[in-house]
Amino acid sequence: MSLPTFKLLRPRTVEEAVGMLHRYQDDIQICAGGTDLLPSMKQRLFTPKFLMDIRGIEGLERIRVTPGLGVELGALTTLSAVEDSGFIHRHYSVLHEAVKTVASPILRNMGTMGGNICLDTRCLWYNQSLQWRKSCGFCIKKDGDLCHVAPGGKKCWAAFSADTPAALLCLGAEVNIASPSGFRRMPIADLYTNDGVNRIKLAKNEMITSIYLPEASAGYQGAYKKLRIRGSIDYPLAGVAVALKKKGKIIEDAKVAITGVNPAPHLVPDALHALIGREVNEHAATVVGELASQVAKPLTTSLLTPEYRREMIRVYTKRAVMAAGAAAGN
Ligand SMILES: Cc1cc2nc3c(=O)[nH]c(=O)nc-3n(C[C@H](O)[C@H](O)[C@H](O)COP(=O)(O)OP(=O)(O)OC[C@H]3O[C@@H](n4cnc5c(N)ncnc54)[C@H](O)[C@@H]3O)c2cc1C
Structure with missing residues (x-):
């Protein structure tokens, strides 16, 4: 083509x-x-x-560490550069875990953090050739007015399918946005609309120039688990990021976020309550898995069924909590 x-x-x-x-x-x-x-x-x-x-x-491809503030990743920082950064690996392990699952090494050499954050949403009825889409009467996301996934509805349910934003949500990251009138900063948690068509809150004359990882999130132990069809090179059909801060064996802070199942990546709101003050164990991890599966709202936007993807959010959340707990030396 x-x-x-x-x-x-x-x-x-x-x-x-x-x-x-x-x-x-x-x-x-x-x-x-x-x-x-x-x-x-x-x-x-x-x-x-x-x-x-x-x-x-120039200058948008750098990883800059400012003691006392955190790390600034230029929007053009490649996924490989983040993957290869020993600093990110040591201090922001959940991001390192997520970034190394994106696509394939060659695509990570070209793909950038800015592009990953702003990735278009994906759907079985949308990511197809013009002829294919035309034969189905197009869809609400592009050229049509009907949704094949939720017929009768006005909303587009195409799934947000990037890996790193789930990790960035866990880290409380912020994005720096440039426009003709200057710069503004926005928590990444506020960037997404949960609408498959207008997926991010950027005006037409705005672009992301960098991503900030706060120093307060450094040292959290992280894990990322991902469901995909082709293990070596594929978008997430369900993804879970977990970041834990522990004192000894006890959890002091916990963030859990999911991607690949809704039109936006989401934090799991009650995960902290289920984990704070406890040790990481099967029971606590199971409870968080249940909470995450309640946030997941997959529809028939991929070749895997919504029921299976939702169930895998539950299973992978449990595994990710256990893995993050183990990484922290539990
Ligand atoms: C076979 C294949 C497998 C893939 N698997 C995965 C996967 O497993 N996980 C995953 O997350 N992604 C996957 N991808 C998608 C893609 O490779 C990555 O998401 C990559 O990080 C996108 O970055 P890019 O720089 O190439 O973005 P581009 O393709 O250049 O841009 C993507 C979108 O972001 C916008 N954009 C880019 N930079 C900015 C900016 N600074 N400000 C505002 N908007 C911007 C563009 O306008 C565009 O809409 C896959 C792609 C392919 C082809």
């Missing part, structure tokens, strides 16, 4: 980039590593007049 015709723009600075976004807002698409966007363009899911390649912007 060939790419549609577009004009390539190559800004050298963030100011230039947001200026271009502002000028061409309805006809422009940001391209970072292009690992998700370019295949989607070949499927005619996106046909922008202007494609803005942001890789020429």
Whole structure:
């Protein structure tokens, strides 16, 4: 499949980039590593007049540690760079666990943190060629007005299918957003809409420039478990991240987040109450698994059934809690 015709723009600075976004807002698409966007363009899911390649912007590919504040990951930091960072491995292990499961080594060499956070939602009825989608009368997410997954509904249930945002939620990460009027910071927990079409709260003239990992989240022990069809290279059909802070054997703080099952990644709100003040054990892990499966709302957006994906959220949450507990030397 060939790419549609577009004009390539190559800004050298963030100011230039947001200026271009502002000028061409309805006809422009940001391209970072292009690992998700370019295949989607070949499927005619996106046909922008202007494609803005942001890789020429200097300074957005760095991992910068500021003692007392935490770590700033530039939006263009590749997934491989995060995977290879000994600092991230030692201090933010849940992110390290998640990033190394993304796609394949080659895709991680090209794919960026910014692109992973802003990844498009996925659905069996959407990630298909133009001819395939046309033969089904298109769908609410692209070119149509009907949802094959929840017929009669007005909402798009395409699943958010990136791995690292679940880990970033556990770490209380924030994103730095640039626009023509300056910069603003937003907790990653507020970035997603839970709507499959307009998945993130970025205005058309905004882009993410970096991700902050707070120092307060350093040292949490993490685990990430992922369900996928092809073990070596595939999007999550269910993903669970767990980060635990312990004193001795006792849990002082706990964060659990899920991805791949809803139109947004979600924290599991009551996980902390089920774990705080306790030791990690099968019972506590089972309770958290149950809580996570209640947050998961998978529909028929993938080849695996919703029932199976929801059940696997339960099972993987239990396993991830046990693994994070073991990593902390329980
Ligand atoms: C075969 C295959 C398997 C894959 N498996 C996985 C997987 O297991 N897990 C997973 O998480 N992903 C997977 N991916 C998707 C993709 O490779 C990764 O998510 C990658 O991190 C995307 O980053 P990118 O830089 O290539 O994004 P791009 O493709 O360049 O962009 C993705 C989206 O983000 C937007 N965007 C990019 N940067 C910014 C920014 N700075 N500000 C605002 N918007 C921005 C783009 O406009 C686009 O909408 C897979 C892809 C393929 C082809």
